[in-house]
Amino acid sequence: MKQKILWSVLAVVLLGALGAYIATRPEPADTRFTGAYALEGGPLVFITPREGKVLRYRTMDGETGALWPVADGQYEGGSGWSEREPVVNRIRFEMEGGKPSGFIWERSGSPTRHAKALHLVEKQFTFKSGDLTLRGKLVLPAGTGPFSTVVMVHGSEDFSGVDYYFEPYMWAANGFAGLVFDKRGTGESQGKFTANFRVLADDVVAAVSWLRTQKEVDGTRIHLAGFSQGGWIAPLAALKDGHIRSLLIGFGPLVPVIDEDRWGYVYPMRQQGFGDAALAQVDRLNAVVADIVDRGQDRWSELGRMLEESRNEPWMAAMKSGDSMLAEIAKAKLPMWAVRLYADWKYDLGSEVPFIDRLYDPVPTAAALTTPSLWIFGGQDSSMPTQWTLDQLAKLQAAGKPIDDLIYPDADHGIVRFESDGNGGRRDLGYEPDYFKRQIEWFRAH
Numbered sequence: 001m002k003q004k005i006l007w008s009v010l011a012v013v014l015l016g017a018l019g020a021y022i023a024t025r026p027e028p029a030d031t032r033f034t035g036a037y038a039l040e041g042g043p044l045v046f047i048t049p050r051e052g053k054v055l056r057y058r059t060m061d062g063e064t065g066a067l068w069p070v071a072d073g074q075y076e077g078g079s080g081w082s083e084r085e086p087v088v089n090r091i092r093f094e095m096e097g098g099k100p101s102g103f104i105w106e107r108s109g110s111p112t113r114h115a116k117a118l119h120l121v122e123k124q125f126t127f128k129s130g131d132l133t134l135r136g137k138l139v140l141p142a143g144t145g146p147f148s149t150v151v152m153v154h155g156s157e158d159f160s161g162v163d164y165y166f167e168p169y170m171w172a173a174n175g176f177a178g179l180v181f182d183k184r185g186t187g188e189s190q191g192k193f194t195a196n197f198r199v200l201a202d203d204v205v206a207a208v209s210w211l212r213t214q215k216e217v218d219g220t221r222i223h224l225a226g227f228s229q230g231g232w233i234a235p236l237a238a239l240k241d242g243h244i245r246s247l248l249i250g251f252g253p254l255v256p257v258i259d260e261d262r263w264g265y266v267y268p269m270r271q272q273g274f275g276d277a278a279l280a281q282v283d284r285l286n287a288v289v290a291d292i293v294d295r296g297q298d299r300w301s302e303l304g305r306m307l308e309e310s311r312n313e314p315w316m317a318a319m320k321s322g323d324s325m326l327a328e329i330a331k332a333k334l335p336m337w338a339v340r341l342y343a344d345w346k347y348d349l350g351s352e353v354p355f356i357d358r359l360y361d362p363v364p365t366a367a368a369l370t371t372p373s374l375w376i377f378g379g380q381d382s383s384m385p386t387q388w389t390l391d392q393l394a395k396l397q398a399a400g401k402p403i404d405d406l407i408y409p410d411a412d413h414g415i416v417r418f419e420s421d422g423n424g425g426r427r428d429l430g431y432e433p434d435y436f437k438r439q440i441e442w443f444r445a446h
Helices: 001-026 167-173 195-211 230-240 256-269 277-297 300-310 316-320 325-331 335-348 363-368 386-398 435-445
Strands: 034-039 044-051 054-059 064-071 074-077 087-097 099-107 115-116 121-129 132-140 147-153 177-181 217-227 246-250 373-378 403-408 416-420 426-431
Touching: 034 099, 034 167, 044 167, 044 386, 064 087, 121 195, 132 167, 132 195, 147 167, 147 195, 147 230, 167 177, 177 195, 195 217, 195 230, 217 230, 230 246, 230 363, 230 373, 246 435, 256 277, 256 316, 256 325, 277 300, 277 325, 277 335, 277 363, 300 325, 300 335, 373 386, 373 435, 386 403, 403 435
Parallel strands: 147 177, 147 217, 217 246, 246 373, 373 403
Antiparallel strands: 034 044, 034 115, 044 054, 054 064, 064 074, 074 087, 087 099, 099 115, 121 132, 132 177, 416 426
8 A cells, every 4th residue: 555655646746747847848959050161261160959949059179159049040149158148149140042051150359250051961861770760860071972970979868969969060071971860769769768888889780780771871981989978888889880990989988887976976075175084974875875776775764864864964065066876866855765766767777678787897898899999088077087987998008909098187078178166166168179170180090
């Protein structure tokens, strides 16, 4: 009877959440202006949606910003990553035959400039991965093929890669075909959203198999680019496929998820001055989470008691400020039984095919590869343990594996520049200026 009551309460909570989602669900992405543009006297510019009708621009030299609609085809935005005001950028798109032919860019303190749209060919398609149908997009450069192609391997995002990712346009504007697809459970792809690396690697292999059937593509020159969570998936997909030309891994870990998750509280606690004794206390809490999530042990009541006993500890706020499963549980404004039901649902705890395998060790996969790879890191990555990954890479490099690495000492996750606000917060400014250029150089060299 008690279990029935708990499930009834959970059903009410989920129905309420569903109602809230329906009421606040995002607008469809406005993709009318998506593409690559050549700015006179300046770098290439890539336009994609940010969300709904809000756009994002990125330039080849790392600048980025958001653009809000003010009239049909007219947008404005501030400086930095996401500010709207004070307005410093005004963009007006020019149309020809129902498609954007370019835009006029007015910037505070700078001359007005014109950008022309690059004529890149887009091919939307579907392909099969097992029983599922997934949606993809292939962007081809100008000229005649067959082209070397870069396949985008997603991070942990739960939105449409086809609608939102800019990378295929950047690669195509620089002479490579670029492929992206909606991973299962997102966009217009079938299936249930998951972070199971083996399942997602199979989807990447299926996309590559489809790609090799296209006459515009050289099937012997296919590269994978995996970012963040894609750093676990891309090497696994390359090993499964066996014929990938090269790998580029951006800010991706070479440690198990359980270690990357631990970094989510280690980093902010270290930044706020807490030492080994405080970390040891938090590690004891995290060990209980690991027993529950990774080993199927029923220690929820014990975890709830330990969190209650620790709520006034000086390190609690620092731990909660990080990005870890422990922090997610500790911040939940729900009784522990409700957190348990939510975790069972979200992470498929106890399932034969878990939502995510936190104990998966990526090192043996990387050690089995002979594919050349470049790993790019931010030295101030708050989300991924850069040094722990570099330590693993160094062992593989010493064993003769064809692995290169590139470190931007002052960059955060995403190879993003930032400024600190003095209270532990960060304001993102844009990408490292040569980050995109270095990607293109790597693929051209291979």
